[in-house]
Amino acid sequence: MSPRLRSGGGLAIALLGQLFFAACTEQQMYDLLYSDGVAIANPPEIADYAPGGQQYGVKGSLSTRQLAALKGLAWPQSYEDVKGTFGFPSHRTETADYYALQGDDSIWVVIHYSGKTATRYTTEER
Structure with a gap:
């Protein structure tokens, strides 16, 4: 040639x-x-992401029973105890874990951290 x-x-x-x-x-x-070469068949809507959050790839959510248990905790808590009790969150930022509330698509349950210590929880609108 x-x-x-x-x-x-x-x-x-x-x-x-x-x-x-x-x-x-x-x-x-x-x-x-x-692209990292992974196809997403059904990508989540933008509203499914926590503000500034990194999606974990799991559908981390809390039931109303788990929310009641969270409300009854004495703060602070260790990161390991929170994960052992509630599992992995849907999304994570540098200082907070975001869990969807089962049955209510308008609420995030947010656990705030200082290092590896959970200091409090709040709820936010999605």
């Missing part, structure tokens, strides 16, 4: 690539460039 044909093939591939990327929306382009 001559060098001329190889360079022409490269040009054709480059042109096809440009056409492909020109047909993509901005969001599709972002997804292609920054």
Whole structure:
């Protein structure tokens, strides 16, 4: 094969690539460039994420019974005890764990931390 044909093939591939990327929306382009290669069949809605939170990949939620137990705790609590009792949260920030409240899609139950010590809980609107 001559060098001329190889360079022409490269040009054709480059042109096809440009056409492909020109047909993509901005969001599709972002997804292609920054994807970790894992397809999400049913991505969650933006409202499913805690403010500034990193999604854990689990549907961490509390029942009303667990919320009652949380309300009765003496604070502070250790991180290990909270996880052992309530499991992993839906979302996490540097200082808080966010749990969905089962049966109420409008509320987050938030456990606040100072280091590895749970200092209090609050509820927030989703």
